[in-house]
Amino acid sequence: MMKRFFYFLLFPLLVSFLYISCVKQKNYPIVPSIAFKQFIKYDTVKNGVNTLCGADCIITFKDGDGDIGLLSGDTVPDLKMVYLYKGTDGKFHPYDQNFTEPGFDTLIFHYSVPDLTPQGQYKALEGEIRIQMHTIIALPQHTAFKYAIILCDRAGHYSNWAFTDEIPNP
DSSP: OHHHHHHHHHHHHHHHHHHHHHSOOOOOOSSOEEEEEEEEEEEEEETTEEEEEEEEEEEEEEESSOOOSBOTTOOSOOEEEEEEEEOTTSOEEEOOOOOSSTTOOSOEEEEOOBOOOOSSSOOOEEEEEEEEESOOOOOTTOSEEEEEEEEBOTTSOBOOOEEOOOEEOO
8 A cells, every 4th residue: 555655656756857857948058149030110101202210120039148138337239230231233231421530431320228137047048129210211322221230248249140131212
């Protein structure tokens, strides 16, 4: 009788142990990785002309140590978007503004991601970041453009570059 009771107790414990050991922990590198997901344009019509007035750019990310986003007091933006225009050669190029300021030659937009560090022991995380672009610069001489995006975590690790799809200039 005691032996049977022992097996009834042991079986649920064994099943529980197997279930817990099969739950996979997320195991990502500590260098963040990003991918482009979607670009949602917001157009307005003025005097019969479509005008691109804003957009949401959505990227996905993965990070092994969860140090994505700025902490309170951080002032340096951690996400950068570079404007690229489609040239007559069919390739995308950074826009040269021909400014007289040394070192300034492209349209770069800086954004700050809020702190996304998860609570608890396991810090690996994945998710989406929605970049709300309130102003879109689509230069009239460019038939199409896109953005190159890069993310930097708090340890100074830069992600890969992600590129939006080609965006036709309205």
